[in-house]
Amino acid sequence: MTQAVAVEEIAAAKERIDVLRREVMRVYIGAPRTLDLMITALLARGHVLLEGVPGVAKTTLVKAYASALGASVRRIQFTPDLLPADITGTYVLSPKEGTFSLRAGPIFANIVLADEINRAPAKTQSALLEAMQEHQVTIEGDRFELPAPFMVLATQNPIDLEGTYPLPEAQIDRFLVRIPVGYPSHKDEVAMLRAHNLDAPKARSVLDTAALLSLQDVAKRIHVEDDVYEYAVGLTTFTRTHPRVLLGASPRGTLGLVQAAKAAAVIGGRPFVTPDDVRGVASAVLSHRLVLVPEAEGDAKARDSVIDEAIQRVAYRRAVRPV
Secondary structure, eight states: OOOOOOHHHHHHHHHHHHHHHHHHHHHOOSOHHHHHHHHHHHHTTOOEEEEOOTTSSHHHHHHHHHHHHTSOEEEEEOOTTOOTHHHHEEEEEETTTTEEEEEEOTTSSSEEEEETGGGSOHHHHGGGHHHHHHSEEEETTEEEEOOSSOEEEEEEOOTTSTTOOOOOHHHHTTOSEEEEOOOOOHHHHHHHHHHTSSSOOOOOOOOOHHHHHHHHHHHHTOBOOHHHHHHHHHHHHHHHHOTTEEEOOOHHHHHHHHHHHHHHHHHTTOSBOOHHHHHHHHHHHHGGGOEEOGGGTTOTTHHHHHHHHHHHHSOOOOOOOOO
């Protein structure tokens, strides 16, 4: 049986998260919720898809975040001519010794920045599927474990821009959260100009891999009542029967919803999940997993409206338990 989380563990975890948040926000000037969702994905052992037009600091945010975590970081710039072996690595022949040795690709890192992921075709994007789901890669029939923790932070531009490819549904489903990054507010943009007036600030390392694994362990042991499980299933089931949805959220989406809610509880300093934790992450976890009917695809906010409707219409019911 999983050991319950002590109050002291939650307090220590929240203190570490607050330090991480302050350090990243010193470099990235924007909506705090964007960073909170990235931390949620980290604690839940998930991956992040940041979507926005060029120039809204997606890469700046990811680089600051990765630097502050104190883990190994590799960056992959996705281009139309990128090959799967450029991501995973391949065996190369040593002429002097006459043997093959593995040349590991950039996927072998704790934090992998997949920059402009939708610039590469589906064949190259699929090189990430096994890594994201099973934390391993297969090269020429040989399996290699990836380092722990492992997290993919992908950025993409809207697919209506020239030279981009829409991500396959199977790959989109493997991102725990999708975070839209819009233009900053007037106040934030002025603050950005001040901060970057001379030398752009850089994030310092405030954690390490041992601390990250400890935070993930705390999130894993957060208590979840059966009523919350029922509520999470109710939300995803609603998306599968909605008239504007062709394909609803998968069971992987339901699992991700609960894992993200547990991480949100840690960020909130609680050893248990509340319905508000589930509602708070529902849109980020579920909306990108929906395939809408053709007539609704043109509406940029249609997916979020389905999730909002699910939250409004699916009631949380606490079961009456015998005394």
